[in-house]
Amino acid sequence: MQKARYFIPRTRTRVDWYELYYLEKPGYILVFRDEDVKKHRYLVRVRKVEAEVFLDCPCLGAINHGHCQHEDHSRKYFNFNKTRNPRRFDLKTQEEYLTNYLQNHLKDMQRKGARPC
Numbered sequence: 001m002q003k004a005r006y007f008i009p010r011t012r013t014r015v016d017w018y019e020l021y022y023l024e025k026p027g028y029i030l031v032f033r034d035e036d037v038k039k040h041r042y043l044v045r046v047r048k049v050e051a052e053v054f055l056d057c058p059c060l061g062a063i064n065h066g067h068c069q070h071e072d073h074s075r076k077y078f079n080f081n082k083t084r085n086p087r088r089f090d091l092k093t094q095e096e097y098l099t100n101y102l103q104n105h106l107k108d109m110q111r112k113g114a115r116p117c
C-alpha cells in the first residue's frame with residue numbers, strides 16, 4: 001500500500017485536501033476528500049499492460065478531457081512497478097481495512113447491477 005496527500009487551492013480561504021491510497025493487490029486507488037473522510041470520493045482503476053500503466057478514473061475531468069487531477073497526482077506520487085508491504089502494525093491494519101472496504105464496495109456494486117470501475 002502506498003499513500004499520498006495533496007491539496008488544491010480553490011479560493012483564498014478554501015483549500016481541498018485529497019488523500020490517495022494505492023492498493024497494489026486489488027489494483028485500485030482510493031481517493032478521499034477532506035470533507036468525506038468515511039466514504040471514498042473516486043475509485044481509480046490501475047491496469048498494467050506489459051510495461052505501460054493505464055489509469056481509469058470515473059470523474060468528469062477524465063470523461064470529458066481524457067485526463068484528470070487524480071490520475072496526474074497518482075502518476076506523480078506512486079511507483080506502479082514496485083509493491084510495498086507495510087511493516088508497521090498500524091499500516092498493516094490500515095491496508096487490511098481498506099482492502100476489505102474495497103472488496104465490500106465492489107460486491108455492492110455487482111449486487112446493484114452497476115459496472116465496477
